Amino acid sequence: MRQSRLFTKTIKEAPKDEKSINSQLLIKAGFVDKLMAGVYSFLPLGFRVFKKIENIIREEMENVLGQEVLLPALHPKEIWQRTNRWQYPEMFKLKSRSGKDYSLGWTHEEIITPLIKKFVKSYRDLPVFVFQIQDKFRDELRAKSGLLRAVEFVMKDLYSFHCNEKDLDNYYEKVKKAYSQIFKRCGLEKYTFLTLASGGAFSKYSHESQTITPFGEDEIYFCPKCKIAINKEIIKEEKYQCSNCKSKKLEIKKAIEVGNIFKLGDRFSKAFNFYFKDKDGKEKLIQMGCYGIGLGRLMGAIVEIYHDKNGICWPKEVAPFKFHLIPIENIEKVKKTAEKLYKDLKKVGLEVLYDDRIDKSPGEKFAEADLIGIPYRLVISEKTLKQNCIEIKKRGEKKVKLIKIKKLPDYLWKIS
């Protein structure tokens, strides 16, 4: 993409009411815009990152045989009364002109359970795995952490339906692995750990994926040996020891919950009388699991981990572009080579942001490039052209390298 065409510009000062690093950097670099507390617009660069994260999640959900659907955000009161969750304090409620009561969905058990019930009658129809990537709403009183705690947010929610607990347990383990894979591909592998947490009203435990950063809102007790953790909310119950090796040497860390998985058991199938006929001819209650990841929160967590004093340093697989092509002199030869190179790289399918602006100094261009945080910066100048080269630098590193222009497409393919 030509940077001259991008309607966003970088902003010198972050808004004063934004305290979190993720939203400060994302706003300054032009990835998101804040409409009001907890409500953000995704601008072209941010939207590209959003789509990359979405595609990673979608692929991994398809790998665990999830079937994709799209459920409504607007829900009727009656279904929330069935599960006694109509009074949930963080749920937005509204009325239609004709007096009907609605809520805005913050989760979708109440929609998906009666929906799947329409199609599943027998053990032969099971298991069923369904997911969606969809907009959710939560009436947050403290929306102060940027994308980490939003009022409106897109979430991937997967629901699974099983004949029995054993089948649920097996699938739950598969989703754990799929989640590791998602966080790995988003660059969070080294920082993200499976954390035992409260099961809420559904079961004794649930599992969270917690990304350790000084700015997390959660507190976890981390076992450096087993690389797993326990959420502070249940640490007392767990007697301050690792749930695996029983070591008492736990480190207290701040962390961001980037994913959670729950065994719901029969909590919702009971509420909606969702029975199936088992092999033995008996009617039994469905066993359910649910599995969530917030896309905006994940983007925020990535920025909390991957930044330095100059800006964002996107991991390769979620970066808005892989390469930032920057000619730094308004000399005909430099401009012409840059134009040709941009077209050549695009032709071979490489993702390039091309800083074709002619009213910016090299210093301005570099500062903006650092703020935006594309993994590789490719600089063309009169000096590099004398050697028929461009200069390549990895974001966050100081080392630069000269690469012959004719070898560039191949070279970039290899590292991309």
Place this chain on the structure above:
Amino acid sequence: MRQSRLFTKTIKEAPKDEKSINSQLLIKAGFVDKLMAGVYSFLPLGFRVFKKIENIIREEMENVLGQEVLLPALHPKEIWQRTNRWQYPEMFKLKSRSGKDYSLGWTHEEIITPLIKKFVKSYRDLPVFVFQIQDKFRDELRAKSGLLRAVEFVMKDLYSFHCNEKDLDNYYEKVKKAYSQIFKRCGLEKYTFLTLASGGAFSKYSHESQTITPFGEDEIYFCPKCKIAINKEIIKEEKYQCSNCKSKKLEIKKAIEVGNIFKLGDRFSKAFNFYFKDKDGKEKLIQMGCYGIGLGRLMGAIVEIYHDKNGICWPKEVAPFKFHLIPIENIEKVKKTAEKLYKDLKKVGLEVLYDDRIDKSPGEKFAEADLIGIPYRLVISEKTLKQNCIEIKKRGEKKVKLIKIKKLPDYLWKIS
């Protein structure tokens, strides 16, 4: 995809409260589910069609240089007061726990105008074209036409920002062409016509894309010679004559509005004090245009046009799958060949729904295939295998053709 894995099943009887053909067929075939009046879930088959339509629209919006963003559904009261639209009767309103007033977006001029204002200062920053594909809400009193008039619906909305009216006019013509292209790719070319309509509060005219069908909610005056129309709402003003050839021989037709485009002029830039510095150094008001297409409505319109007494007949480019592979005897050789063929076709990238269910009779399989409406049905039976063939039939046609199995991948590629 294996049909045995699809969690939806076809339904014999349409729900009694669904009067429209589009929702009756889409529900019976398992494409959508009705949560309440005007609110639908998209199930796996419906979601696939939805994504095909989304991708067509996205490509054509990128062709007119649209930059994609994602704006929030939840809006603060203040921005709607700025434009005096807070009292719009079809807008849902709600309050947060802390007493803030919000609305749910049914359009996004109030969001996009101040957003673009943050980045555009000079004629050099113009024009700007921004679009999104996003969930909208409208408090409909008569949500009785299935997907044609929904309370919650995904819409593509494009907004354009210009230096002057001439530039807006030029872009408006480009979008007209992009819209033709979208409806053509969705199979609606022969039925969809540019229709002069009221410009509302913004300008004298707007243009709608109206798809002629007996079940449309709109009425248009169609000139068969010029292939354009005038909406009933302004026909009096237009003196019952074609706006192009001035012929009085107009046909009155029912139609579905599948798209609309508006010149907004300075209606919104004025409300938000959105000025730019022009070449002559003077501060001028931005000229705006807006351009909408409802994705669910478009899907509904396609079904209204493309169906027969047995079910849906999807146009190729929006069909959930291109081919429906159906082995009709539970004989080892038939099953084995079908399995191999399914894998081979998938391997070469063809989209196949594979009816691998063993508890359905040929009659049941064919009836369901007709209801679902995939363009090509591929039948394998003992009889076809005797000639090393499969039998191919186009949905809606009677003629069948035998094709040698070894030639099948090539043949299908050609027609797909």
